Amino acid sequence: MALSSPQLQKFLLSKIHCNYGYNKNARKEVVVKGGKGRCCSAIAIDVPSSLTSASGIRWGSIKLQGAREEMEDDVVIVQSDDLNGFSFAAVFDGHAGFSSVKFLREELYKECVAALQGPLLNGKDFKAIKNALLEAFESSDAKLLKWLETSEEGTESGSTATAIFLRNDVLFISHVGDSCVSLSRSGKAEVLTNSHRPYGNNKxxxxxxxxxxxxxxxxxxxxxxxxxxxxRAFGDxxxxxxxxxxxxxxxxxxxxxxxxxxxVQFNGDLVIASPDVSQVALGSDAEFIILASDGLWDYMNSSDAVNLVRSQLRQHGDVQMASEALAQMALNQHSQDNISIVIADLGQTDWQNLPLEQQNFVYELGQALATVSILSLGIWMSTLLSS
Structure with a gap:
């Protein structure tokens, strides 16, 4: 494993204890203070914000307003007996108001489930699943545009959306915009999505x-x-x-x-809601998935995020606290955006008993460096006093 960036090492060395306000018994609300002192709570449908599914997957989620004047992000996690062992999670990043997010957090899941009932239950025909998700996203966008026009509510509003259907053996991603999904395989970060942005030299x-x-x-x-x-976005x-x-x-x-x-001659839509759809096999080396808005990824790379979450899980095994620590790290990195995070621990890793070679030694290195610094300070003070 590569060493983390200097910023992550500094965070690990500082041993910051954040004011999480975390309550393990609370339902549907997790409060974290950050940015200008504002607090926002994660949204979960029919489930608490820190969850364990029947397949052993454990969920954590958090959303922060950060330094923005308005909160335009949202997080949704759904578990249902109708999904053949799959769970659903999505991160929405709105712009020009919250109207599009408000519509999508309810409707996108419904459209996806309606389109996926056959293909997802069979779980073997990726082409059918991909076509179903394409249909669901485009149908949701058409309904949103009609709703925005008839409701006169934020007609310029729009939102990105990255949604996943997750089972402990397979992951389906349907992605529009600039949020991102990252997977940890034995501590190595794999970025599973590409940002849809009209600038840069990447493909x-x-x-x-x-x-x-x-x-x-x-x-x-x-x-x-x-x-x-x-x-690529909904609405707009x-x-x-x-x-x-x-x-x-x-x-x-x-x-x-x-x-x-x-x-100017227009030949099509300039912004589209057609998603990138992908399938990822999850073997025994798959540890956890991070789904987050660009309020995290614009200020922190995937390797550092995976390293931090691994260190957190190794310390206490609490995926909710790991989600909150990751959000706090983004604030420490001076994120100026709304921050929304979902973490799914796949339940295949014994965090307290990892073999030594699989431990996240970045944290161990930080601890060692902190000890060396303290010893050096003590020696310096002793020399100063003796002189």
Whole structure:
């Protein structure tokens, strides 16, 4: 295992005790203080925020407002007897208001389950599962756009969504936007999703930029039409059903000229809700999954996140406390965004009795360095006093 970054080593050495307000007996609420002192609670449907499923998977979740003026993230975890041993979890990251998230946290799960009833119960036909999830996401987006228009509630609102169906042997991911899923295999981080952003030189970003331009859009300062920095999302009607209105409004606001607008020809939606769908086999080396919004990943890489969670689980085995510690670490890294995290411990690792070579020795190194620092300080003070 590679050593962690200096920031993680500093965190481990500092032995910070965060004000979690954690109550193991509480249902549906976990409170963590951070950012400007605001508190937000994780949402769980029909289950407490720290859970153990029938398959032995243990769940933890947390969402923090951070330094933002509004909380536009949400977290959903669902366990049901109708899912053939699967559990569902999703992270939503809203923008231009909370309206789209409010709609999706209820409707997306329903659409996915309705579309997956046959394929998911069989669990062997990935093509059918992929098509079902594509249908569910696109159907949810169409319903959301209609709801936003008829309800007049945040018509410019939008949201990313990364959803998983998890069983202890297999994981299905359906992903739109810039949240991320990371898997720990024997302590090694595997990033399982790619961010949908209209900037950067990676393969996915270049594909998104090409798609947007072919649809008649343009990129300005890493934003579609100088506005939005994610290229796949739910809602965002101004880049889908109301593109002409968006163009006309830009002329009125002086963002571009009427001559420029007259040359624009739209051939498709600039922002889409078509998800990347993937299947991941989970063997005996799979330890836990981290699903989180970009409020974590923009300030912390996947290796450091996995190392921190491993250290936490090795210390106390509590996945909820590990979720809270990871969120606090993002705050310590000066995250300015909303932070939403779901961690699923697959229940295949005996954290208290890991063989020595499998221990997260980054934490052990931090402990050793802390001891050395204390001893060095003592020697320095003794020398000072004796002189």
């Amino acid at each position: 996915v970003s270049l594909q998104e930029i090409r798609r947007i331009r072919e649809a008649g859009g343009w990129i300005n300062n890493g934003r579609i039409c100088g506005d939005i920095s994610v290229s 009607a101004r880049f889908k059903t109301k593109k002409i209105e968006m163009l006309e409004k830009g002329v009125e606001e002086g963002r571009w000229s009427e001559k420029f607008a007259s040359r």
